[in-house]
Amino acid sequence: xxxxxxxxxxxxxxxxxxxxxxxxxxxxxxxxxxxxxxxxxxxxxxxxxxxxxxxxxxxxxxxxxxxxxxxxxxxxxxxxxxxxxxxxxxxxxxxxxxxxxxxxxxxxxxxxxxxxxxxxxxxxxxxxxxxxxxxxxxxxxxxxxxxxxxxxxxxxxxxxxxxxxxxxxxxxxxxxxxxxxxxxxxxxxxxxxxxxxxxxxxxxxxxxxxxxxxxxxxxxxxxxxxxxxxxxxxxxxxxxxxxxxxxxxxxxxxxxxxx
Ligand SMILES: C[S@@+](CC[C@H](N)C(=O)[O-])C[C@H]1O[C@@H](n2cnc3c(N)ncnc32)[C@H](O)[C@@H]1O
Numbered sequence: 060x061x062x063x064x065x066x067x068x069x070x071x072x073x074x075x076x077x078x079x080x081x082x083x084x085x086x087x088x089x090x091x092x093x094x095x096x097x098x099x100x101x102x103x104x105x106x107x108x109x110x111x112x113x114x115x116x117x118x119x120x121x122x123x124x125x126x127x128x129x130x131x132x133x134x135x136x137x138x139x140x141x142x143x144x145x146x147x148x149x150x151x152x153x154x155x156x157x158x159x160x161x162x163x164x165x166x167x168x169x170x171x172x173x174x175x176x177x178x179x180x181x182x183x184x185x186x187x188x189x190x191x192x193x194x195x196x197x198x199x200x201x202x203x204x205x206x207x208x209x210x211x212x213x214x215x216x217x218x219x220x221x222x223x224x225x226x227x228x229x230x231x232x233x234x235x236x237x238x239x240x241x242x243x244x245x246x247x248x249x250x251x252x253x254x255x256x257x258x259x260x261x262x263x264x265x266x267x268x269x270x271x272x273x274x275x276x277x278x279x280x281x282x283x284x285x286x287x288x289x290x291x292x293x294x295x296x297x298x299x300x301x302x303x304x305x306x307x308x309x310x311x312x313x314x315x316x317x318x
Pocket of ligand 1: 136165169170186187188189217232
């Protein structure tokens, strides 16, 4: 049952390019759309999956996923897209109750995936050297309702950090190899370090640095490939889309070992 404080994604019901809006329900709250006003009080008491009529159309009420959140974020930086975020969380086994770190925060895309996965009992420590990026990410994260389990800090991650022992750390900026030595002491034994970089040269420098660090054991280096399909049953169309993002970056997965 949807109540005050629930987060809702209202999706326009239409054949072509449906628009959607994510918001947190408040008593007497409202959301303006091109279909007319969405009155929060009329949604409170309904369920995800219900359809609501507006003046010029209908919207479907859904529970937003991290993918929906990042597609609604204001982007000030390059981000890690959903496939990379999801697989990074999966290989590091991120789940409820874990404590994880990341740098840089960027626009908060990976942050939202991490918080979603460690919620409700875990915590995300998110660092960025650039205050404007950090404040924008903080603003973006408000729509997820997960802000209470994230600590944002302005910090150059090449310098050591003060955090509880972490289950995993994620590095997404141009020179992760410069932060490997500062991050490693914060990881628990068996903890995961994931670096995301777009260029081969960065992979080489990062792997070299990992190999020099006796407390780290390189696990795998890989990229995520995805092929979206165009589907139109009426025209019997089912084939890969002609245009799509063909490359985002490389994931480097490492584990902390204890002696
Ligand atoms: C590509 S963005 C990160 C995107 C983020 N993972 C996301 O999914 O939205 C890189 C970020 O790293 C930050 N950055 C660069 N050097 C840094 C450093 N030494 N310490 C902390 N953050 C840094 C930049 O300010 C930028 O916001």
